[in-house]
Amino acid sequence: MLSFLFRRLLQTIPTVLAVVALVFVLFSVVPGSIVSSMSDDADPQVELRMKKQLGLDDPVYIRFGTYIAKLATGDFGTSFRTREPVTFMIAKRIWPTLQLIFTAMVFSVVIGVPLGFIAALKPGGIVDTLAMVVAVSGLSIAKFWLGLVLMYLFALKLGWLPSFGYGDGGLKYLILPAVTLGVSPMALFARTTRAAVLEIMTADFVRTARSKGMSETRVVKWHVMRNALVIILTTVGLQFGGLMGQAVVVEKLYSWPGIGSLLVDSVLQRDIPAVQGSILVVVLSFLAINLLIDVLYGVIDPRIRYA
Amino acid sequence: MFRIVAIVAGLGLALVASAEAQTPRKGGTIRMTAPYGSSFTSLDILTTQRAQDEIYAKALHRSLYIWNSAEGKPVLELAKEDVISGGGLVHTFKLRDDAYFHNGRKMTADDVIWTYNRIMDGTKAYPGARYVRVIEGAAAVEKGQAKEISGLKKIDDFTIEMKLTEKVDPGFYFWNAITSIYPADEAAKDSFLQKPIGLGPFKFVEHVPGSRIVLERWDRFYKAGKPYADKIIVSVMGEAAARDVAFRNKEIDTSVLGPAQYVAYQNDADLKGTVVEVAEVFTRYMGMNPAFKPFADKRVRQAINYAIDTDLIINKLVKGKAYRATSWLPLTSPAYDKAMKPYAFDPAKAKQLLADAGYPTGFEFEWTTSQNESWGLPIVSAVIPMLDRVGIKAKVKQVETAVLAEVVRSGDYQAFIYSQATGPDPQAALKCFHSATPQSACNYMNFKNPEFDKLIDEAGQSDDAAKRTQLLQKANALLYEEAPVWFFNYNKAVMAVQPWLKGIQLNATELTHQNVEDLWVDESSPAK
Numbered sequence: 001m002l003s004f005l006f007r008r009l010l011q012t013i014p015t016v017l018a019v020v021a022l023v024f025v026l027f028s029v030v031p032g033s034i035v036s037s038m039s040d041d042a043d044p045q046v047e048l049r050m051k052k053q054l055g056l057d058d059p060v061y062i063r064f065g066t067y068i069a070k071l072a073t074g075d076f077g078t079s080f081r082t083r084e085p086v087t088f089m090i091a092k093r094i095w096p097t098l099q100l101i102f103t104a105m106v107f108s109v110v111i112g113v114p115l116g117f118i119a120a121l122k123p124g125g126i127v128d129t130l131a132m133v134v135a136v137s138g139l140s141i142a143k144f145w146l147g148l149v150l151m152y153l154f155a156l157k158l159g160w161l162p163s164f165g166y167g168d169g170g171l172k173y174l175i176l177p178a179v180t181l182g183v184s185p186m187a188l189f190a191r192t193t194r195a196a197v198l199e200i201m202t203a204d205f206v207r208t209a210r211s212k213g214m215s216e217t218r219v220v221k222w223h224v225m226r227n228a229l230v231i232i233l234t235t236v237g238l239q240f241g242g243l244m245g246q247a248v249v250v251e252k253l254y255s256w257p258g259i260g261s262l263l264v265d266s267v268l269q270r271d272i273p274a275v276q277g278s279i280l281v282v283v284l285s286f287l288a289i290n291l292l293i294d295v296l297y298g299v300i301d302p303r304i305r306y307a
Numbered sequence: 308m309f310r311i312v313a314i315v316a317g318l319g320l321a322l323v324a325s326a327e328a329q330t331p332r333k334g335g336t337i338r339m340t341a342p343y344g345s346s347f348t349s350l351d352i353l354t355t356q357r358a359q360d361e362i363y364a365k366a367l368h369r370s371l372y373i374w375n376s377a378e379g380k381p382v383l384e385l386a387k388e389d390v391i392s393g394g395g396l397v398h399t400f401k402l403r404d405d406a407y408f409h410n411g412r413k414m415t416a417d418d419v420i421w422t423y424n425r426i427m428d429g430t431k432a433y434p435g436a437r438y439v440r441v442i443e444g445a446a447a448v449e450k451g452q453a454k455e456i457s458g459l460k461k462i463d464d465f466t467i468e469m470k471l472t473e474k475v476d477p478g479f480y481f482w483n484a485i486t487s488i489y490p491a492d493e494a495a496k497d498s499f500l501q502k503p504i505g506l507g508p509f510k511f512v513e514h515v516p517g518s519r520i521v522l523e524r525w526d527r528f529y530k531a532g533k534p535y536a537d538k539i540i541v542s543v544m545g546e547a548a549a550r551d552v553a554f555r556n557k558e559i560d561t562s563v564l565g566p567a568q569y570v571a572y573q574n575d576a577d578l579k580g581t582v583v584e585v586a587e588v589f590t591r592y593m594g595m596n597p598a599f600k601p602f603a604d605k606r607v608r609q610a611i612n613y614a615i616d617t618d619l620i621i622n623k624l625v626k627g628k629a630y631r632a633t634s635w636l637p638l639t640s641p642a643y644d645k646a647m648k649p650y651a652f653d654p655a656k657a658k659q660l661l662a663d664a665g666y667p668t669g670f671e672f673e674w675t676t677s678q679n680e681s682w683g684l685p686i687v688s689a690v691i692p693m694l695d696r697v698g699i700k701a702k703v704k705q706v707e708t709a710v711l712a713e714v715v716r717s718g719d720y721q722a723f724i725y726s727q728a729t730g731p732d733p734q735a736a737l738k739c740f741h742s743a744t745p746q747s748a749c750n751y752m753n754f755k756n757p758e759f760d761k762l763i764d765e766a767g768q769s770d771d772a773a774k775r776t777q778l779l780q781k782a783n784a785l786l787y788e789e790a791p792v793w794f795f796n797y798n799k800a801v802m803a804v805q806p807w808l809k810g811i812q813l814n815a816t817e818l819t820h821q822n823v824e825d826l827w828v829d830e831s832s833p834a835k
Contacts, residue, residue: 031710044747046429046436046449053430082349084500092516151552163552165542166518253546257518265345265517268709 001298008294012287017068019283020276024067027272028060054080067276076280077273081266086277089262094281096166097258100250101243103174104182105236112186113232116193121220123198131190138187143246147180147253164255177254181247185239192235196228203227229300237293241286329809331827336538336834337808340553342563342819344545346517350503352484353426356434358817361484363520363541366823368487368505371400371419372478373822376812379639380731381478385414385488385506395474395770396443402465407527408490409510416461421491424448424455435485437748441477443470474767479732483816508534508824518543528824535810535827554581557833560808563819564801565680566626572803581803585813586630586638588730591682592792593690594752599672599721606664608790612650614657614697620689621796625681629796634787635729635737637797639815642733642779647787649794657697669698675723677708682726682795690793716747725751726798731816733779738763740786752791759785807832 051057055066070077076086112135119131154176155163167173200206201224209219248260259278266274341347343359352364373384383389386400406414426435427448439445443458458470471477480486493504503511508530509522519542524534544550547565554562555578564572564582572578595602595611602608621629630638633647661669674691677683684705691701701722706714714720727749729736739749741763746753759782766778787794800818804811810826828835 031706031713046432049430049451050432081354082500083351083354089516148548148552151549155558156552156556159556163556163558164544164549165558166515251517253549255518255543255549257515261346261517268345268707269348270709 001295005291005295008291012284012291015287016280016283020068020071020280021064023276023279024064024272025060027270027275028063030270071280076277079266079271079274081269081271081274086273089274090259090277090281093257093259093262096169096256097244097247097251097260099169099174100177100181100247100256100258101240103178104243105185105240107178107182108184108186108189108239109236111182112189113193115186116190116195117197117225117228119190120194120197120201123194128194131194135187135190135194138183139191141183143180143184143249144253146183147176147250150176150180164253166255166257177250177256180253181243181250184246185243188239189232189235193228193232196231197224200224200227226300230297233293233296233300237290240289241282244282244285331535331809332829333535333827334537334835335535335828335832336540337536337823337826337828338558338560338834339539339541339819339821339823340544340550340559340562341541342544342547342550346543347514347520350500350511350514352487352503353422353433353435353489354431356485358819359543361817362819363522364484364487364505365507365820366509366522366539366541367503367507367511368484369406369507370481370483370486370488372482374482374731374814374816374820376814376822379641379815381476381482383478384482385419389477393470396471398469398471398477399462400467400469402467403529404465405529406506407525407529408493408506409504409525410490410493411527412490412492414488414490414506415464416467417464418488418491419467420456420459420461422487422489422494423459425489425494426486427456433485438480438483438486441471441473441475441480443472474770475734476732479735509539512538530824534824536823539823554803554805557805560805560828560832560834561811561819562803564628564803566624566628568803569628569801570626578803581805582801583804583811583813583818584799584801585815585818587798587800587818588637588639588728588736588815589726589798590632590635590637590729591629591686591724591726591795591798592632593674593722593724593795594715594720594792595722596718596720597753597791598718601664601666601670601672602722604664605789606660607666608792609650610657610660610664610697611694611699611793612790613653613660614699615690615693615793616652617649617793617795618652620686624685624689625796628799628801629681630799632794632796634783634794635740635792636733636779636783637729637815640730640733640736642737642776642783644780644783647784650790654693654697661697661699666698669700671700671702672721673704674701675704675706675711675714675720677706677711677724679708679726681798682724686795687724715751718746718751718753723751724795727751729797733783734763734766734775737779737782737786738767740782740791754789754791756785756789759789805832807835 055063067077079086079089082089115131115134119128122128151163154161161176162173165173206219206223209223247258248264250256251258251260259281263275263278266278339362341359341362343357347363348355348357348360352360352368369385371385372381375382385406386402388401390399402416408414423439423442426433426439427445429449429451436449442456444453445456447453448456460468462468469477488506490504493499508525508528510525512523513521519540522539524537528534542559544553547568550562551568553559572582595608597603617631621627621631631649633649636643661667674687676687687703694701711723715723715725738744740754740759742755742760744750762778762782762785766775769775769778802818807829808826809829812821812825814820
């Protein structure tokens with residue numbers, strides 16, 4: 001187990017390096033710079049001095065080398081925009097994003113997985129049809145539009161929840177953004193669960209279990225659910241990474257202070273250290289969750305070995 | 308008994324304000340919104356020139372002057388008196404001796420000098436440098452040739468002498484937030500970025516990045532009895548639809564309206580009364596590069612102005628949320644000439660001018676634009692068929708707003724569409740077209756006209772305000788004739804204000820920038 005973890009951690013290094021290099025090169029070639037976004041009449045000499053001070057006048061490979069060297073010591077650099085350490089900026093934003101994503105994930109799993117399961121037990125029935133209508137709708141609705149509808153309904157018409165903001169970070173402020181973010185993965189989990197359960201229900205080992213006289217409840221509980229969970233977990237892991245990206249829209253809509261809005265603002269203002277730091281955090285989170293999922297595979301299905 | 312002007316919506320060119328006697332109420336929370344897209348850039352207001360940041364800065368900081376919306380000009384704020392000498396170049400300011408920073412320390416001349424020297428740090432590109440540069444010796448500091456601004460002298464703790472490089476009203480240079488006065492000792496510390504200290508009516512409490520800034524009443528503010536409110540919350544709300552819901556739900560007190568919402572609010576009996584509007588000092592235009600051969604000919608530039616049905620675009624596409632431009636200076640400029648008439652929509656005349664210029668079958672050009680809904684791609688898309696009708700083909704080159712700013716400054720374009728501040732100082736706005744103004748500063752069309760230069764120079768030398776205005780009006784008329792741009796519109800800023808929020812000022816420089824010490828909420832506010 002430990003050697004598996006160590007091997008997987010080693011495998012993340014090239015992934016992280018590749019992402020860092022890609023982002024670095026990309027923002028070295030795109031037009032627009034922090035200098036012009038700061039002052040629209042800066043003297044060309046001032047621009048040069050500022051670029052020198054920020055290290056932007058060095059060749060790309062030197063800048064990249066310096067950045068990697070700093071990164072190895074945990075230094076994400078200093079924001080061009082706010083002049084704060086990027087780690088500090090990220091630290092202020094990471095908790096609201098994690099709050100949002102985990103709540104959205106809990107909502108989507110708690111609703112989506114049972115929905116798909118129930119639908120699969122009676123395929124073609126009313127429950128199945130309704131569940132799949134919900135699933136397809138959830139996948140099709142744009143988050144921005146859904147968010148506005150939820151705001152209109154639950155804030156303006158019913159007055160149950162605030163329409164925007166972080167407030168004290170409590171549940172009241174979290175519900176609408178989390179549901180907006182969670183509807184799409186909820187729909188995906190429902191469809192994935194349904195498909196997985198339907199497939200497993202017709203598998204040989206399930207037929208064998210039934211022929212041995214095992215009750216349907218035990219068949220479903222011990223054979224179908226357990227095997228379906230591996231597929232569902234994989235989808236959850238992939239969706240977690242997806243939610244980190246999709247959170248941008250929701251954070252902007254609800255004025256939620258997360259990493260997503262930090263990333264967008266930093267891109268627009270060419271704050272390269274903040275962009276790199278934000279993307280790196282998103283990638284590391286994605287890798288960490290997927291590593292956790294890999295570990296959980298073995299817990300759910302002991303046949304999976306960490307060889 | 309105080310008297311507060313309650314602002315109601317004005318239509319057309321007239322701005323109607325009704326004054327009613329009301330007693331400002333102490334207490335409550337003012338809930339403003341910062342509507343311009345992204346998070347606040349920085350808590351160091353000297354580093355950022357975005358309108359978004361100045362919304363909170365108006366509560367937290369103060370500058371030497373302040374914008375007075377009622378008078379339409381900057382007035383002294385941190386100084387009580389300005390004595391002019393030295394042929395109009397030397398200003399001796401008697402500073403307030405009752406202005407306290409939020410750490411309890413009294414502001415002195417040292418803070419003013421320290422702040423202006425900091426702004427001129429040439430390795431930082433502080434946006435306020437463009438204004439402080441008017442002080443003698445400031446440019447040398449920016450270039451690293453001097454350590455301190457030679458034209459800035461401390462006479463005593465509350466008196467400074469400022470020697471300028473040209474005869475201008477310093478009020479137009481030192482009123483906005485990017486020249487806010489900082490506490491010399493505190494602002495040098497790293498902690499200042501987390502907990503900024505200013506001289507404004509409200510002190511910093513909390514910043515939730517990407518979401519809000521909270522400020523609370525500063526009891527030692529120098530204006531007796533002000534501010535009225537206990538607290539101000541400025542929420543970052545870039546999405547217009549989300550603001551709309553929050554405003555209708557009474558969760559926010561102000562909301563900037565876009566064209567579609569402007570129409571919707573006007574047609575809603577419950578919301579119509581919440582709309583306030585003002586002609587802001589921003590001119591939207593298509594700039595034409597004279598280095599691109601067809602645009603070197605004045606007749607071609609005029610033809611473009613005749614070929615576009617500007618009124619149609621303003622009425623249908625911009626939904627009436629703009630005023631037709633009649634030249635460069637906007638409606639609220641003190642040098643605006645009401646007699647000026649815009650170019651008529653006359654495609655036949657446009658074709659004739661093109662033929663006279665040697666382009667009877669038209670020509671093709673590349674038009675660089677951002678996606679901005681009021682002065683970007685939607686406008687360009689509407690104009691293209693109009694130009695096509697007179698034989699001019701336009702190819703669209705779409706870029707991000709940040710990139711457009713670079714394109715415009717570098718001159719790397721054939722044509723571009725933009726929104727530029729054209730005030731509040733008419734002289735500074737027109738000086739952008741002076742041949743001595745570099746393209747990278749604000750002479751984006753690289754305009755050169757000796758007659759125009761002469762008018763601007765004469766206006767700059769004149770001590771007679773009426774004569775100066777007359778000269779500036781002449782220069783503005785000359786610009787209209789030369790048509791270096793397609794004169795599109797002047798922005799009509801529209802904001803919805805809840806009925807319980809009083810004291811809103813029709814600030815033509817930026818409607819969202821309010822002198823918050825004059826705002827108050829009545830008993831009907833949900834955040835009372």
